[in-house]
Amino acid sequence: MSISLRKANTRLPPEVNRVVYVRNLPFNITSEEMYDIFGKYGAIRQIRIGVNKDTRGTAFVVYEDIYDAKNAVDHLSGFNVANRYLIVLYYQQAKMTKKVDHKKKEEDLTKMQEKYGVSTKDK
Numbered sequence: 001m002s003i004s005l006r007k008a009n010t011r012l013p014p015e016v017n018r019v020v021y022v023r024n025l026p027f028n029i030t031s032e033e034m035y036d037i038f039g040k041y042g043a044i045r046q047i048r049i050g051v052n053k054d055t056r057g058t059a060f061v062v063y064e065d066i067y068d069a070k071n072a073v074d075h076l077s078g079f080n081v082a083n084r085y086l087i088v089l090y091y092q093q094a095k096m097t098k099k100v101d102h103k104k105k106e107e108d109l110t111k112m113q114e115k116y117g118v119s120t121k122d123k
Contacts, residue, residue, distance in 0.1 A: 016070050020038075
């Protein structure tokens with residue numbers, strides 16, 4: 001299917017890229033299982049599975065070709081793996097950094113509150 005997309009010289013939306021962000025994965029999924037599921041849609045350069053407390057159940061899949069990534073997102077969104085429905089999205093750097101910035105701002109606010117003895121709880 002990816003060959004027909006290339007021949008038609010299809011213009012892809014701007015959010016489409018080679019990196020796919022996957023959420024709602026089973027915590028015990030192996031990298032071999034990930035390669036089996038996502039490898040059906042094209043050559044994979046890299047898979048990174050979240051192992052920390054806040055990244056478990058997520059993964060990044062990097063395809064060699066942008067059309068393979070598009071094919072995977074189109075076909076695997078809502079795919080059932082171990083009674084969990086996958087959420088497959090294109091990785092967007094801006095959205096990821098916003099989450100990090102928000103956490104940092106919250107940490108800075110907490111430090112400032114502690115420093116100046118300000119409490120957010122009503123007494």
